[in-house]
Amino acid sequence: MQATANSYVEKKKGILYFLKRDWMLYLIISIPIIHTFIFKYCPMGGIVIAFKQFNPMVGIFKSDWVGVKYFKQFLSDSTFWNVFKNTILLSIYNLLWSTPMPIFFALMLNEVRSTRFKKTIQTISYLPYFVSTVVMVGIIFQILSPTTGIVNHILSLFHIPPIMFMGESKWFRTIYIASGIWQGTGYSAIMYFAALTNIDQELYEAANIDGAGRWGRMIHITLPGIMPIIAVMFLLNIGNVLQVSFEKVILMQKPITIDVAEVINSYVYKRGLVGMDYSYGTAVGLFQSIISFVLLIFANKISKKLSETSLW
Structure with missing residues (x-):
């Protein structure tokens, strides 16, 4: 009562x-x-530009309506489909490598018994995330330089000729993914560290009594304990699958590597802003957002059926 x-x-x-x-x-x-309202929702009104022959002199609403003209234009453009392929490949490789690495890092560090050592490693692993993209790409160029780079210096000790890592298309995706893992693994592992602290310690004690080793406890207790957060983080990554880092790609691009380095974000920037074809750039960006949204809904439904974990 x-x-x-x-x-x-x-x-x-x-x-x-x-x-x-x-x-x-x-x-x-x-x-x-x-x-979020000002910088995410208010700009959505500009989506209408994708359906108009936008003229900055007369404004959005007075510009001529052209319907889906620009959607047909980029869908029939062979250059766009090469850009789309590059984006998909980079996104898939990034998803396959960048998703499990923070999990593996968190699981391994969780097994360390020295609290001081664990905190030191955690702090060191967070630092690359706060390095600006410009500085990070500059470091990459220095490390992989064919004349002064440490990598080519090591190769020369084995009588291997210098390799133009940043000047060959075949190395672009590898360097992009590897540098992303180095920069983001520690910071991305924070969520998993937090999830690990919520696992009931009595489960580990019971497993010890039953004779389970470290690998057994990790497989049967730790992994199931953080599986919900793994599912949620994977779904969030799926939603950003086509959002390849614009700044990093632009800084790493060279004319000789453009065939594999051009992605949707850089394509929209060059065509829409630099080329002042605003309507075309907006149409491509809207197409990218729709694909990402559909993938997120699809992945969320699958996750809900398989693991009963979902975003909504």
């Missing part, structure tokens, strides 16, 4: 009471909400 009475009183107080009582919490949460 007391609980029911309290619930009734809480409802009668109304929203103003809770706003006054928890104003600090509402203020904190309002900042990301306002940011």
